[in-house]
Amino acid sequence: MDISVIIFYIISVVITGGALLAVTSKQIFRAAVYLIFSLLGVASMYFYLENNFIAAVQIVVYVGGIVVLIIFSIFLTQNSGHRLKKPDGKRVFFSALSVLSALLLTLNVIGNYNFKSNSNNTIEPEIKNIGMQMLSTTQYGYLLPFEVVSFLLLAAMIGCIVIALKRN
Amino acid sequence: MTLDFFRLMYPELSLILIIFTLLIIKIFDLFKQNQSLISFFNAIFNFYFASLLFSININSGELFNGMYISSSKFAFEKLILTSGTLLILLNSAVWLKNHKHLPEFYLLLVSSLLGMQYMISSGNFLMFYLGLELASIPLAALVNFDLEKKKSSEAAMKMILLSAFASGIMLFGISLIYGTSGSLDFDILQTSINANKLNIIALIFIFSGFAFKISAVPFHFWTADVYEGAPFAITAFLSTISKAVIVFVFISVLSPIFNNLQFLWSNLLLIIIPLTIFIANIFALRQRNIKRFIAFSSIAQAGYILLGLSSNNGLGFASSIFFVIIYLLSNIGFFAVVSAVSDSMGKEEIDDYKGFYKNNKKLSWALAISLFSLAGIPPTAGFFGKIFLITAGAATNHILLIAFVALNMVISLFYYLNIVKKVFVDSSQAPLADVKTGLSAKVSLIICLAGIIIIGLNGALLEYITKLINL
Numbered sequence: 001m002d003i004s005v006i007i008f009y010i011i012s013v014v015i016t017g018g019a020l021l022a023v024t025s026k027q028i029f030r031a032a033v034y035l036i037f038s039l040l041g042v043a044s045m046y047f048y049l050e051n052n053f054i055a056a057v058q059i060v061v062y063v064g065g066i067v068v069l070i071i072f073s074i075f076l077t078q079n080s081g082h083r084l085k086k087p088d089g090k091r092v093f094f095s096a097l098s099v100l101s102a103l104l105l106t107l108n109v110i111g112n113y114n115f116k117s118n119s120n121n122t123i124e125p126e127i128k129n130i131g132m133q134m135l136s137t138t139q140y141g142y143l144l145p146f147e148v149v150s151f152l153l154l155a156a157m158i159g160c161i162v163i164a165l166k167r168n
Numbered sequence: 169m170t171l172d173f174f175r176l177m178y179p180e181l182s183l184i185l186i187i188f189t190l191l192i193i194k195i196f197d198l199f200k201q202n203q204s205l206i207s208f209f210n211a212i213f214n215f216y217f218a219s220l221l222f223s224i225n226i227n228s229g230e231l232f233n234g235m236y237i238s239s240s241k242f243a244f245e246k247l248i249l250t251s252g253t254l255l256i257l258l259n260s261a262v263w264l265k266n267h268k269h270l271p272e273f274y275l276l277l278v279s280s281l282l283g284m285q286y287m288i289s290s291g292n293f294l295m296f297y298l299g300l301e302l303a304s305i306p307l308a309a310l311v312n313f314d315l316e317k318k319k320s321s322e323a324a325m326k327m328i329l330l331s332a333f334a335s336g337i338m339l340f341g342i343s344l345i346y347g348t349s350g351s352l353d354f355d356i357l358q359t360s361i362n363a364n365k366l367n368i369i370a371l372i373f374i375f376s377g378f379a380f381k382i383s384a385v386p387f388h389f390w391t392a393d394v395y396e397g398a399p400f401a402i403t404a405f406l407s408t409i410s411k412a413v414i415v416f417v418f419i420s421v422l423s424p425i426f427n428n429l430q431f432l433w434s435n436l437l438l439i440i441i442p443l444t445i446f447i448a449n450i451f452a453l454r455q456r457n458i459k460r461f462i463a464f465s466s467i468a469q470a471g472y473i474l475l476g477l478s479s480n481n482g483l484g485f486a487s488s489i490f491f492v493i494i495y496l497l498s499n500i501g502f503f504a505v506v507s508a509v510s511d512s513m514g515k516e517e518i519d520d521y522k523g524f525y526k527n528n529k530k531l532s533w534a535l536a537i538s539l540f541s542l543a544g545i546p547p548t549a550g551f552f553g554k555i556f557l558i559t560a561g562a563a564t565n566h567i568l569l570i571a572f573v574a575l576n577m578v579i580s581l582f583y584y585l586n587i588v589k590k591v592f593v594d595s596s597q598a599p600l601a602d603v604k605t606g607l608s609a610k611v612s613l614i615i616c617l618a619g620i621i622i623i624g625l626n627g628a629l630l631e632y633i634t635k636l637i638n639l
Binding site: 110112113139141142143144145149152155156159160163 | 184187231232233235236269272275276279280282283286292294295298299301302305306308309310312313315321324347348364365366369
């Protein structure tokens with residue numbers, strides 16, 4: 001077996017194993033930590049696919065940002081150290097059923113689709129090129145969305161400030 | 169290029185300028201009194217509206233390599249959204265006067281409008297999605313603007329969570345499309361999307377996102393709670409402008425791109441339309457609160473609009489846009505009266521309107537005309553709007569559906585006229601006292617009522633829209 005295939009399967013095991021442990025763990029804080037492993041696995045998958053920029057974004061945004069937020073909110077809520085109650089059988093059954101049907105649907109749809117590699121894309125996914133394209137107005141240039149995002153963030157920030165200020 | 173940039177993106181650039189002006193006003197606290205800021209902002213916004221009106225026939229073109237598309241159809245749609253926003257702002261001057269965070273209110277509202285305009289003009293799914301988010305995230309903050317009321321916070325929380333979920337589903341659909349065709353540009357997608365399983369699932373996800381935003385059944389659960397908790401101005405905005413923009417986007421974005429999957433989305437519409445209209449009507453019958461009532465009424469009206477879209481031809485699209493304009497005027501007219509009552513007396517129950525005619529003769533007539541138009545009674549414009557929608561829907565040859573929709577119009581007649589009956593016929597020991605309305609609210613109400621009557625009797629508007637659609 002090729003070494004790169006072995007690496008692929010190791011990464012996959014980390015991703016799915018972390019996700020499974022995050023869902024089944026009885027302590028909510030541990031679940032958040034397992035989630036970090038799963039997300040880091042996704043980041044290493046991006047490294048494996050030689051897309052360094054997206055891997056870096058994955059680490060910065062998900063591992064660094066979102067999981068830290070989740071851990072903060074776990075600490076801010078009460079009973080964060082307690083063990084969760086065991087879910088009742090009916091709920092486990094229906095969750096398992098919906099997960100299983102989603103899995104079958106996904107396998108069926110993805111497996112039957114003949115993906116073709118895109119030959120039109122002539123830009124190498126290097127960080128320098130991505131940065132250039134982000135501020136370019138020509139083909140595959142993303143200047144306009146980049147600027148619109150800044151307005152989205154401005155509006156979201158002002159909305160949050162007004163809501164947070166309301167007690168005074 | 170530079171000149172084109174200013175000429176074609178003029179509507180959005182002006183809104184960005186307004187946003188910066190408001191930011192400077194807030195930072196340096198330029199207006200000590202709310203009243204002067206209201207007058208200042210209304211003046212700017214009126215000027216912006218007038219400039220849109222006169223530049224409606226600007227040449228069509230593309231910017232940013234097709235990411236931004238401008239045409240006179242899009243300019244007209246932006247004009248409709250802007251005029252609706254203007255009418256709502258005129259209506260809510262009394263509520264705004266006592267608000268602590270007025271510059272922020274205007275800023276968020278203009279941001280939302282900016283997002284809608286980018287969404288209409290988008291030539292790329294990325295721009296489309298960003299516009300959608302820019303339109304809905306500030307709105308969720310605005311829902312919370314009755315800052316003292318707990319219900320308002322609850323409504324904002326519900327809206328932000330559910331709309332994030334709906335956006336997530338839609339984004340998943342968009343990512344599947346990207347996976348199959350390797351592009352997000354609309355002109356490439358038009359040819360590369362075909363009826364394979366992955367694209368079908370993508371369409372279902374994107375369609376669900378749309379159905380959530382227009383609050384069609386079974387994605388309607390957020391509507392009543394959010395409308396009830398939000399301030400009147402925002403309820404009016406949610407029930408008119410944010411629905412209108414989804415209809416426009418459906419026409420100019422979804423229908424050409426998914427033309428190869430037309431069999432699928434028109435069948436989805438055929439399921440959703442009768443469900444939406446029927447369930448909304450049943451729930452509207454038993455509402456006591458006027459905001460919850462208007463929530464279910466607006467769900468039902470969305471069902472009628474979707475009927476026009478299901479035909480997938482120029483006539484259907486034109487009559488949908490035509491009905492959107494009428495619905496906008498009727499609903500805003502209704503809100504003008506209801507929010508005036510709520511601002512001066514705090515009454516929000518339907519039963520409070522018993523004997524309303526006794527002390528408020530003019531407002532009662534205004535309420536009655538708006539409700540007649542919503543119910544579709546001739547000679548108001550609502551009647552003509554619904555006639556055109558049903559004619560367009562009849563082109564799909566689903567006679568049972570049309571009969572069912574027509575039957576439901578009778579149910580809706582009952583609950584609309586029930587309010588009219590309470591206002592004019594029922595007597596009450598303590599009818600509402602004389603409601604004072606400000607000058608701007610009067611102006612807005614008169615424009616709405618004049619629109620409801622004139623648009624119905626004059627066919628020029630529908631002709632103009634048909635011409636734009638067929639360009």
